[in-house]
Amino acid sequence: MDATLPILILAIPLGMFLVLGLAGCKMSHKLAGTLGCLGMGTTLVLAYYTAFTYFFSGSPEFVDAAGNRLQALIFNQTWLAFTDNLVIRLGFLLDPISAMMLVVITTISFMVHLYSMGYMRDHHGVYEHGFQRFYAFLSLFSFSMLGLVVATNIFQMYIFWELVGASSYLLIGFYYVKPSAVSASKKAFIVTRFADLGFLIGILILSYYTGTFNFTELTSAPVEGLAGVFQISESTAAGVKSVFESSATPVFMGASVLTWALVLIFMGGMGKSAMLPLHIWLPDAMEGPTPVSALIHAATMVVAGVYLVARLFPLYLMEVSALEFVTWVGALTALYAAIVACTQIDIKRVLAFSTISQIAFMMVSLGVARPEMHEGLGYMASMFHLFTHAMFKALLFLGAGALIHAIGSNDYTEMHGLRKYMPITHWTFLIGCLAIAGIIPFSGFFSKDEILSSCLGNSTVIYVWMSLVAGLTAFYMFRLYYLIFWWKEHKVHEGHHAPHDQPWTMSLPLIILAAISLVAGFIPFGKFVTWNGKSYDFMAHFDWSVAAVSLFVAVVAIAIATVMYRKENPLPEKMRAAMPGLWKWAHHRFYWDELYMFITHRIIFDGICRPIAWFDRHIIDGTMDAFATITNKASRAIKPLQSGQVQLYVWWYLLGALALGGITMLCLL
Amino acid sequence: MESVGSIILYTIVALAMVVFSVLAVTTRKILRAATYLLFTLFAAACVYFMLDYEFLGAVQIAVYAGGIVVLFVFSILLTTHPGRNSEPLASKSRVLGAVASVAMLLVAGYALVSRCALFVAKPALETPTMQQIGESMMSTSEGGYLLPFEAISVLLLACIIGGVVIARKR
C-alpha cells in the first residue's frame, strides 16, 4: 500500500493543530470550527479507505494465501537511533486492531468535532472563549491517538502515549479559570505520568533483554508459527525467543524479568485505562467539556491500555501469571466502578464510572483469553467490546452533553422528566442505555456476551463475577435514565425557557451514533479481528445458554431499576437505609481520593519534599555557609594583628626576633 | 696601647652616647628629645673620628646634626604647642617596652660578647684621603660606587619632589 494516505491520516490532524494553534486567534470562531471539522472529515474518509483496503482488498500485503490477516508496515522511518538495534522509528503499522482503531477514532473524533460546533456556544449562539484553542487541542489529540494506534514499535507508542496524556491534560483544563478543572487536569496528568513510569521501566527491561523495540519482533517471536504472519526474519525472532526461553534470564523477587516487564507495562495501561488503584483521575477528568469526555475519556484514550495489552498479547501469553494479574485487576475494577456508579449524582460521573467498569470488562476479556480456549475468543471479544463501547459510550456522553447544555448543570436532581422536552436526546440516550445494558439486538449485547463466554471458558468464578457486574451495569444505567427522563418535572423549568432539543450539529452525531449502536452487534467481528490473524466464525462458538443468562440478568436489573426509579417513591431511600455503610463508602468512591490526598500531601509533600527542601537549605547549604562563616570568624579573629599601627608590628617583630634569638642562644649554650 | 687621651675620649663618647640616647627616648618634652638626639649624633660623629673615618664624621655632623635635627626642630615647633608636655606614657607599655628592649639588649649583647673576633684591637690604617673616597665613589670598577651614588641622587630628587608635593597646601 502506498504510504501517502497513511501519512496524510497523521499529517492532517497535526497540520490542523499547528494551523489552529498558531493562527487560530486570528481566525473567526466559525472558520476555525469549520476548518477543524473539514480536517477531521478528510481524515475520516482516508482512515475508512485505509481500513477498507486492509480488510477487503485481499492484497497479498495484508492477507496470505491461507486467508490469514498479516501485519503490514506501511512505512517505518527512523526517528532516533539509540544503538544499532534500539531505534525509535515512526511508522504506520496496519493490522486488524490498528485498522479497527483507525475507524473508531476517526468516527468518534469527527462526531465530536461536529457536535462541538453546537456545544461550545451558549443558547444565544455566542461561541465560548478559546473555541479555536479547543479545536486545536482536539486535532492534537486526534493526531496523537492515531499515532498511538498505528505505532510500529513500543517506543513510538510511548511517545504518542505521552502526547495523548498531554492533550488530555490540556483539554481537561480547558476551562482554566476554574480551579477544579485545573486541579483535575493536574491530577489526570500526574496519575497517568506515574503509571507511565511503570510503562517506561517495563520498556527498558524488555528492550534490555530482547534488544528491540519493534512490535513485530517482540510479539511474533514467542509464539510458534507467528513469525510468518508478522513477516520478520526468522533469525531475529529466534534471537528474541531465545531470550525468553533461556533459563539464564534472571528472576527478581520471585517473578521472571519478563513478568516484571509485562506487569510494569500493564501498569502504564492501568493508568491510562483507569484501572483500580490508578483510576482516580478519570471521574475528575469530567471537568473538561463534555465532547472531550466523550472523545477522550470514554471512547478512545482510555482504551489505550486495553489496546496496549492487545498489542503485546502474544508476549502476555508467554507469561500467564501476567495475564492473570490483568484479569484480576480488571475484575476488581469492574465491580468497584459498577458499585460506585450506582450512587453518584453527577451524570457525567456515573458515565465515567461506567466507562471504567466497561474498560475493565475488556481487560478481563483479554486476561482470560487463551489460544487453546475458543481460539482466543477473549481477545476478539475485547476488541469487539472496545468498538461497540466506543460507539455507545460516546453516544451516552454526547447525550449527557446535550442535557447539560440544555439544563446548565451536571446534577441529575435538576433534570427529571425531560423526555417530553428533548425527544431526540431521549431516544438516542435510551438506545445507548439498552446497548450498554446488553439487550438484544443492541451492539452491547453481542460484545458483552462474548466476553462472558470467554470468561466462562476460563473460570467460573470470573464468569459469575462479571455477570453480576453486567447486571449492575444495567441497573445503574437505567437508574440514570429514569432519573433524567422520567420522574416528575422540575419546577425550575417554569418561568425559564423550557429545555429543548439541540441544533442539528449536535443531534446529527447522536443519531448517527445511535444507529451504529443499534446495528454494530451484527458485524461479524471475528472475521476481521483475531489475535493471530486467522478468521474466526464466532457464531460457531456462540453459546446460547450464556446469552440467555446474561439477557435474563440484564432484564431483571432493568426491571429492578424501573421499579425503584421510574416514579418518585421511597424505595431508593429504603435501600439506602438498609445498607448505610456500603452506600456511604460507595458514594465517597471508597475514599480512594482521600487516600491519595493523604499519600500525596501528607507523605510525599510533607514527609519527603519539605524535609528535603529543609535539609537542603539548612544542612547542605548550612555546611557551605558554615565554611564561609568559619573563614570569616577566623579572619576577624586575626584581623587586629593587621591593625595598621606600626608600633604593634614592631612589637610582633621584636617578639619574634627575641624568640629566634633566644632559641639560637639556647642551642648554642 | 692607646693614649690616655683617647681612652678618656672614648669614655666620654660612650657615656654620652648611652646617656643621651636613653634621655632622648624617655624625656616627655619633645624638643628636649631632639636636643638629646643631637648630642647622640655628635657622639656618633666622634666615634667615626676615632675610627679614622674623618670624612664620615664630617658628613655625620653636616647632614645629621646640621640638617636633620634642624628639620626636626622646625617640625616640632610647627606641630607642638610650646611648653606642652606630651602625655605621660601608660606605665604598662613603658614597662613592657623596657622589658622587651632589655631582653633584646641581653640577647644581642650575648651574641656580641660570645664572638672572640670582636675582642681585637684596631689595626693600623692610614686615614682614607678624600681623593680615595672620591675616586672609589665615582668609579665603575670593582669597589666603585657610581651606581648606588646615582641611585641615591635619583632618590634624593624624588624625595625633594615628594616633599614638595606632600607638603603643598591644597
Next chain:
Amino acid sequence: MFSNILIWFVVIPLLMLAGLALCRDIKQIRAVAVAGSIALVGLSVKLLVDYLAIRAAGNTDPMLFTGSWTWFAPLHINLAIGVDGISVAMILLSAIIVFAGSFASWTIPQPKAFFLWLILLSTGVFGFFISIDLFTMFMFYEVALIPMYLLIGVWGSGRKEYSAMKLTLMLMGGSAFLMLGLIGIYYHSAPAGQSLTWNILEIVRNNSISHGWQCFLFPMTFVGFGVLGAMFPFHTWSPDGHASAPTAVSMLHAGVLMKLGGYGCFRVAIYLMPHAANELAWIFLVLTGISVVYGAFSACVQTDLKYINAYSSVSHCGLVLFAILMLNTTAMTGAIMQMLSHGLMTALFFALIGMIYGRTHTRDIRAMGGLMKIMPYLSVCYVIAGMASLGLPGLSGFVAEMTIFVGSFQHADVFHRTFTIVACCSIVITAVYILRVVGKLLFGPVQDKHHLELTDATWWERLSTVTLILCVAAIGCFPNFFSNLIRFTFSPDIFAVLGMN
C-alpha cells in the same frame, strides 16, 4: 591563524567588546550586541555545516579544524583549538543563548557595562568550547566565571551580594580542585623522558597517566567541574545564584555555564582518565543519582519561581553527569543532548520568569495566578517550556531523557540499572512541580487585581522566546540529526580502552 574558523568565536566577542567600549547610547549598544550575536549564530551554523561536510567526506579524525599556536613555550602552553561534534553542538547552543539573552536584556540599566561583562563571559564560554589545551581551557573557564560575580552583584535582585559571593566562592573552590587536577595531569601527560604537554589529544595518545594517579586526579577534575554542573552536595550556589541573577545572566548561566561543567567532566575527567572513571564511577553515580531525585523533590515545595527552576536544573544537570558516568555511547549521547535540551529550555524558563517578574515584580507563585488571561503569549510559552521540561515528546526534554534512560539501562551492571530506575522516577516528580507551577501561576482566577493592567510580551521578548522555542522543538522533532552529530564523535578508543561498548 585567523584562517581557522574557530578563532573567530573568540575574536568576534572581543570585537564586540571593543565596539561596546566605543558606544555612546543604548541604541548603539543594542546594535552592537545584536549584530555580534547574529554573527556568532551565523558563524556557528557555518561551523556546523562545514563540520558535517567534512565528516560526510569521510574524515574520522577525533578533532577537526585543529590548530595550535605556542603561547608560553617553557611550560608547553599552546593556544590549541579543535572541535568535535559535541563542541559544535555546545557552540551552537551558546550562540543561540547569547542571541536570546541579548534580546532578553533589552532594557537593562547601565547597558554598556552590563553587555561588556556579558560578552566577556561569552568570550570565555566560546574559548572554553574550542580549546583542546588544558591550560587555555582552564583560562577561558575562569574568564567565564569571574564576570558572573559582577553581573549578579551589580544587576541582580534580592540578596544579590550574598548570592554573587557564594556563587563565585563555590565555583572558585571547584576551580582550585580543578587546577590541582589539571596540573597533575600535565605532569603525567607524557612517558618519562618525553616533553610534557597540555594538549588533550596528545595526552590521550600518550596514555601515560598511571592507574594510581588516575584514581587521584579523576575525583579532582570531576568534582572541580561537577561543582559547576551542580552536583550534589555542591549545588547550593545554584538556587541562590539563579534567584538573584538578572534575566540574561540566569539564561546564560543555566543555559551555557552549567554545561561547561558537564562538558569538562566528559572532556577532561572521563576522556583522559577512563580507567579511574570506570572504577570510581559508582561513587559519583550515587551522588548524581541523588541530585536527580533530590533536586526534583526540593523543587516541589519552593515558592519562588527561580528557585523552582534552579532546583529543576539541579535535577536535570544531575542527569547529565549521571549519564556521562555510564560510560557508554548511548548514555553519553543522551547526556550531551540533555545539555543542549536543558540549556535551551532553562534559558527559556529564565527568560520567561524574568519577563513575568519585570511585570508583576514578584516571583512568589502564591502571589500570582491566572496569568494566562492577562499575558497569554508569555503564559503559552511558559506552558511549552514546562512541557519541554517534563519531557513531552516533540520537545527536546523527551529525546534527551529517553536517550539517557535507554543508554543507562543498557549497562551490564545491575547496580547501574537500578540507579537508572531511580533516576527515571524523576520524570514523575518533574511533572508534579511543573504542573504545580503552571496550575498556580497561569491557570485559575487572577490573584492580584493590579495584574489585570499588565501587558503582554513586547517584540524583543517575543523574538527571544520564539528563538528558544523553535530550537527546543527542532531538537524534539528531529533528534536523530543531533544524536548523530554527537554520537559519532565519541571516539571509540575511550571505550576500547575499557573493553566495553
Next chain:
Amino acid sequence: MEIKAIMLLVPALIMFCCGVYGFITRRNMIAILISLELMLNAVDINFAVFNRYLWPDAMEGMFFTLFAIAIAAAETALAIAIIINLYRSAKNIDVRDLNKLKY
C-alpha cells in the same frame, strides 16, 4: 688598654635598644622618628666599626654608612613632610588617633 671593637659595639647596641624602646612606646610621631634615627645611627656605627676593625683595607662599611646617612636624610625629610601635612589636616600627630585610613 686598647679600645676593642666590642667596646664600641656595646654602646651602639644600647643606643639601638633605646631606639627600639622609643619606637614601641612613644606616641608622638616625631618622637618615633627620633627613635628611628637612633636605631639608624646605631647601625651606621656598627657598619663603620666592623669595617674598621675586621677589614681595614676595604671601604664597604664606610660607604654603606655614607649612603645610609643620605637615605636617612631623604627619609626624614619626607616623613616630616607627611607629619606636617597630617598635622595640618588632623591637628594631631598621635599615632593612635590617626586611624581614619585603617581597614
